[in-house]
Amino acid sequence: MSNEDFVVISDISFQFGEQLILNHVELSLKKGKSYALIGKSGAGKSTLLNLIAGFIQPSQGRVTIGGGPIKKSKGNTAFLFQDLGLFPWQTVMEAIMMPLLLKKEKNREKAKEQILVLLKEMELESLKDKYPHELSGGQRQRVAIARALISKPELLLMDEPTSSLDSMTKEHIQQLILAQQQKLRTTLLFVSHDIEEAVFLGEVILILNKNGTIQEMKNPYFAQKDAKEQLGFYEACIEIRKSMNMELPMK
Known part of the structure; x- marks a missing residue:
């Protein structure tokens, strides 16, 4: 599996009216890895996902997929909407x-x-x-x-894929998503408000702060089917929650 940068987000800003939603965001995603994008409400998680999908255009900066513009990769990108469609x-x-x-x-x-x-x-x-x-x-x-x-x-984008489900159904769906991602080696980026889901499904946890910075945390519990039976899994969730509550300096 290639370890090259597959999705590259360069100096992305997005403004809606007078509101600055994303501010000089930089991010690279490796091919075949699974990324969980979390953060407080209003940080711009879904906006960033929609920018990568090409549904909206940035106010500044650019997104490339596989070294080229988004429009050339649309046939190899899938998007799972919250309302399923x-x-x-x-x-x-x-x-x-x-x-x-x-x-x-x-x-x-x-x-x-x-x-x-x-x-x-x-x-x-x-x-x-x-x-x-x-x-x-x-x-x-x-x-x-x-x-x-x-x-x-090659790229699967999901916006809160299990948010409307009960806890038992949610865990079952998470297992199925993980199995398919591992089988296909699809690059996965999903937005979640559920920290446990992020730690279970994300090989890398991305914490998007309101100032535009992104913290990247490697996840040792990724792809472990019994992860939720380990104390360390919940300790990792606590550490991520603490990181989300930390105020990082503005760029």
């Missing part, structure tokens, strides 16, 4: 197939085989003909994740 008229199978149709996948049999494998891995086999209104919250979440992963994106 499932269409009520699509079955589970149709929803997951949609990205392949948009990419004009010519080999339909190969595409169907790929979908069936992912359905099994995401525990959706028995639900493939169901519509969103027939699914639970956790099931809809798994469908949205499968749809994001079916085209095997």
Whole structure:
């Protein structure tokens, strides 16, 4: 696996009206790693995610993915929205197939085989003909994740992927996300308000401060399935919470 910088955020600022949301942010993401982006409300986490996705343009600075502009990488980037964005008229199978149709996948049999494998891995086999209104919250979440992963994106961006789920369902979804990230070696960047989720899913924890600085913390508990059974896991959560509450000097 290459260790080169895959996503590079250079001197990014973003202003909405008179409000400065991001101020001279610098960040590099390595290919194939998983990053958790956390911080206090209003720090600009979702804004930064949307800038990387190319949904909005920075007031200053630039973002490159794979050494080139965002528009050249859009076919290899997937975004999981908070509201999931499932269409009520699509079955589970149709929803997951949609990205392949948009990419004009010519080999339909190969595409169907790929979908069936992912359905099994995401525990959706028995639900493939169901519509969103027939699914639970956790099931809809798994469908949205499968749809994001079916085209095997190089970069997966997720905005609070489990925020609406109960704790048991949330942990199950986290395990599935981790398994897919490890299998595909997708570069993952996700926003979370849940510190435990960040420590479980993030190989690197990124703490975005309101002054535009980003603290990077390596996570020794990443990819450990029994991490939440270890005292050190919760000690790491406490340290991160303390770091979030520290006021760093302005740039």
